Amino acid sequence: MNPDLFSPFSLGPLSLPNRIVMAPMTRTRASVEGVPKPMVARYYAQRASAGLIISECTEVSVQARGIHCAPGVHAEPQVAAWRDVVAAVHAKGGRIYLQLWHAGRTGHSSIRGGELPVAPSAIPASGKARTPDGLKDYETPRALERAEIPAIVDDFRRAASNALAAGFDGVELHGAYGYLVDEFLQDGSNQRDDRYGGSVANRCRFALEVMEALAEVWGASRVGIKISPSTRVSGMIDSEPLATFGHLARELDRMKIGYLHVMEPSEADLQTGTVKIRETTRTFRPMFGQAVITNVGYTRESGNAAVASGIADLVAYGKPFLANPDLPRRFEAGADLNKPDFATFYGSGEGGYTDYPFLEQGAGGA
16 A cells, blocks of 8 residues: 555654644744744744644854845854754654755845855845845855865854754755855856855755764754755756755665655745756655655645555645644545635734634644
8 A cells, every 4th residue: 555644754763643744934033033933943843743843944143144034053042942842843743854055145245244245256146135124135155165064064063963952853954045065066156266156066066064963963864954956946956956966865875864855846846947856755765765855835635646556755834834834634534725825925913823723723732
């Protein structure tokens, strides 16, 4: 009998009761200093029925900052607040990974104490940065000196240690969506001529060094990475994504990394006419022997089909989980889903965050 979304799954040493993953989603419910507010614990605990929760992107250093009121995990008050979040999720029987993040060129000087964002090369992202004063054009970043890069790897290592101290079940590296790791991978944003640029192996070097650092802290089976080979956000593009991400996937497989989290292209990505890999999960699945998570646009039916066919082991849901804290229960019952309130995605209060109704009012809402 083929597995489905409701089949249990062993993710390294973790036993997941189902294959429905809560995708990482920025919600800006942290303080200006990057400390998750008390409501964050309630929010994640409400969604503890997920097979696995992956937290919102979390900055690994002050330099990594890129979104106003996004959380961090590099200072003790941040770690203490995350400890409360993890305890709340575990008390409800859930499992939660922390997503580690460096914004790279998508940061903005207005939220970085006047400092320009950093990147592999001095090439600005396309689009707008979310700042305290509204949306602003991305700035031209400062290209990192080669001597600075090992310290950034150490920032990720230290953040992984902090996540371990906070009690998380593992960590995911944000290697997608035009942030620093992705910027090193793709030749549209990386035009370096040193050991971190040029060839596919050189452009993958930074991501692999970070993954090795995370595995040193956690063990490879408790570490995952999110990639987006066909996503065009912030002007990201690579001339040969199959070669670039194929090399990365095979090297991660060699390291026995716990999972590969693969983003499918959105309709907006496909409309650009520049997407070379339309079925990303299907393409990279044969290159990676551990668990594969697929993401973007899945329904209950298409998620079941992806798992049953073996294209993926787990399916991540973003907006459906945002608006439906009991998403596995609703999927299992074939129930209607709450509609997400887009106006409150990036907010500061409980509205549109912890107040979405459960299928059975009062069932687990505390």
